Structures are given as C-alpha cells and as structure tokens.
Amino acid sequence: MHSISRRTFVGAAAAGAASIALPLHAQNRPITLVVGSAPGGTTDLSARMLAEPLAKILNTSVVVDNRSGGNGNIAGQMVARAPGDGTTLLVQYSGYQSITPLLQPVQGFDPSRDLKPIGHLIDAPQVLVVRPGFPAKDFKEFIAYVKANPGKVNYASSGNGALQHVTTELLKDLTKTFMTHIPYRGTGPALTDLLAGTVDLTITTPPPLLPHIRSGKLKALMVTGKTRLPSLPDVPTATEMGVALVASSWFAVYGPSGMQPDLQNKLSAAVRQVVESADFRRRAEEQGATAIAMTPAELAALGTRERGTWERIIKVAQIKAD
Known part of the structure; x- marks a missing residue:
C-alpha cells in the first residue's frame, strides 16, 4: 500500500x-x-x-x-x-x-x-474480453461454451471483492453458469496472464482493454452498460443479448x-x-x-x-x- x-x-x-x-x-x-x-x-x-x-x-x-x-x-x-x-x-x-x-x-x-x-x-461500464483463441466468436457462443464446460473456464479479476469479481459472479448467477475465479493483485497482472492465454477471460473497465481490443489481441464479446460504447460500437450490451446485466464502475x-x-x-x-x-x-x-x-x-x-x-x-x- x-x-x-x-x-x-x-x-x-x-x-x-x-x-x-x-x-x-x-x-x-x-x-x-x-x-x-x-x-x-x-x-x-x-x-x-x-x-x-x-x-x-x-x-x-x-x-x-x-x-x-x-x-x-x-x-x-x-x-x-x-x-x-x-x-x-x-x-x-x-x-x-x-x-x-x-x-x-x-x-x-x-x-x-x-x-x-x-x-x-x-x-x-465493463467489457467482457476473452483470451486469444478462445472458442467463441460472440457472447451467445461464449455462454453456450461455458454451460457445456462447467468449471473448466476460468476468469481473472484484480482481487477478491473487486468489482470485476462481483460482476462476473452476477453474470454467473444470471446465466446459471459456473466459472472458476482466479484473483490477481491488480488489473495489470490479470491482463498479462490473459494476453498470454493463461486465463480465459476478464470483465473490467475499457481504458486498459481498448489498446488490446483494437490490436486484435483480445476479443470483446459484451458490454455491461445500458447502451453500446461509442469506442466499441460493434460490441453488444448484455441486455441486447438477453441477459439483464447492467454493471458499471x-x-x-x-x-x-x-x-x-x-x-x-x-x-x-x-x-x-x-x-x-x-x-x-x-x-x-x-x-x-x-x-x-x-x-x-x-x-x-x-x-x-x-x-x-x-x-x-x-x-x-x-x-x-x-
């Protein structure tokens, strides 16, 4: 500290x-x-x-x-x-x-x-991003894959109790899915492992993600806001995809x-x-x-x-x- x-x-x-x-x-x-x-x-x-x-x-x-x-x-x-x-x-x-x-x-x-x-x-609002090569091209395929592989998909957060953590737990609750939580000491280390393919996904705010999304290193599947982000106009909201998840920092x-x-x-x-x-x-x-x-x-x-x-x-x- x-x-x-x-x-x-x-x-x-x-x-x-x-x-x-x-x-x-x-x-x-x-x-x-x-x-x-x-x-x-x-x-x-x-x-x-x-x-x-x-x-x-x-x-x-x-x-x-x-x-x-x-x-x-x-x-x-x-x-x-x-x-x-x-x-x-x-x-x-x-x-x-x-x-x-x-x-x-x-x-x-x-x-x-x-x-x-x-x-x-x-x-x-937060953005759900997946590692390179994750076997889902959109949010619906992502949910289907997680349901077919309970417990095998893991997600990174910046620590226990962080907004990233509780938001992903809310997503699990709303979609009746099970994913394994991997807590890190900060967003930086979590993104490092996500980019390396060590973990499957994270949900966090746009600023640290945008460069990696634009370069194609990470794929954005969903935004947790009420409306789409102007900076990511092609990424749908969870609500658009039938999941009532609205969670922002x-x-x-x-x-x-x-x-x-x-x-x-x-x-x-x-x-x-x-x-x-x-x-x-x-x-x-x-x-x-x-x-x-x-x-x-x-x-x-x-x-x-x-x-x-x-x-x-x-x-x-x-x-x-x-």
Whole structure:
C-alpha cells in the first residue's frame, strides 16, 4: 500500500471565468480532492479531469491528493472527518462506496452515512474480453461454451471483492453458469496472464482493454452498460443479448459529514457545470466512459441501489475479502 501521498497542484482560474463563491472562511484556500487510489487509475483520472475546470468555476485552486490503502477506507475516513467548509472533498470509486463496506467494514465509519453526496462524474461500464483463441466468436457462443464446460473456464479479476469479481459472479448467477475465479493483485497482472492465454477471460473497465481490443489481441464479446460504447460500437450490451446485466464502475464527488446543505448544493452545481461541459464529455468518451451529472439525492439513491445488488451477490457467491 502507498503510505505517502502524491499531490498535484492545479492552478486557479483565469480572470473573468464564471465563479461560484465559497463561504468566506474557505475563499482563497485550495480545495483538496482526495483520491483513495494511486495515480494512474480511473479514479485518479476522474479527479484530474475535474480539478482544473472546477478551479475556474470556484475561482480558487484545486489539489489532487492520492491517499491509497484500505480499499478506500483511509481516504474515506479522512474526508468524513474533515471540516465541512468545502476545502476537502473525496473523488470516490463505486466499489469503495458500495462494496468495500460489505466486505471490510470499519467500526464507526460507513461511507453511505458519513460522506455527503455532491455529484456524479463518469460512468464506465465493463467489457467482457476473452483470451486469444478462445472458442467463441460472440457472447451467445461464449455462454453456450461455458454451460457445456462447467468449471473448466476460468476468469481473472484484480482481487477478491473487486468489482470485476462481483460482476462476473452476477453474470454467473444470471446465466446459471459456473466459472472458476482466479484473483490477481491488480488489473495489470490479470491482463498479462490473459494476453498470454493463461486465463480465459476478464470483465473490467475499457481504458486498459481498448489498446488490446483494437490490436486484435483480445476479443470483446459484451458490454455491461445500458447502451453500446461509442469506442466499441460493434460490441453488444448484455441486455441486447438477453441477459439483464447492467454493471458499471462509477466515480463521484463526496464531502465531509459536517457539510451544510447549502454548501453541498453549491458544490453540486459547480460539479454539474463541469460534467455537462463539452470538453469533459469528450475526455470521458475517449476513456470509454460517459459523463453523467446527478443531484446529491440521485447520487445517494444510486449508492443505495448498488449496495443492495452487490450484497445479494456477495452472499450468493460467498465472497470474502483478502
């Protein structure tokens, strides 16, 4: 785990930019966007996509602070306990918001209770990809092959309890199939073995997969989103193929438990302004994701729904944390 944070400074606004004033005690102080993972992942990318335009709107400076460890609990507790003045916010990954509390609960801390929802950033559906030479040319053939070979097909994930893991278990539940789980310590090692043909498939978000799909090294069979990805227009959704699997990684902004509703709503409006901008939408699409704005109430409801879905699958599959 990373014990030393990495901080990236994003400059304040250019003169004349539209701004939303913060409370007097928070003005001219940098806003810290805390990220519960190391630099380079999609959570970190989401924070950096948000930082500069948010700085312009709020007429202040924004700092991205990576605090990895504890499956998001370190960053989450840090923000939950921070002053509620709008200067410390969390850019949160859905797995840490809805799955980690079910597998690694922390006494006295529950992100759904102790973090104030502010706004949704991006939604990144997952893609099912198979190794080179896997004997199925499409999703229907894949399901037929797995049913004909129960337990012989194995799938990689970035670890026990990861969204990749619980999503594939949900697929197994919906299709009444059986596949063997091979957990890895991260997406990188899992992809290395998948490309080498050591494992048969994985389901994960598009950014690390797109180069290998485009080069023909991996074959994409299905997307778990509600609609097809613009970056993979020929790959059908699971729903199109008759399987009601909709599962995405989403990334959103939360504030401390002590934040007052008026400030929560003010920051939500600023985040929405960023997310609805053409530049943010374009950058999200380039990563195989979709920019989606939400109110605090809509974001809270999303987290509640997802926790219920994953709680059922975790019990059915008897998933345990590492």
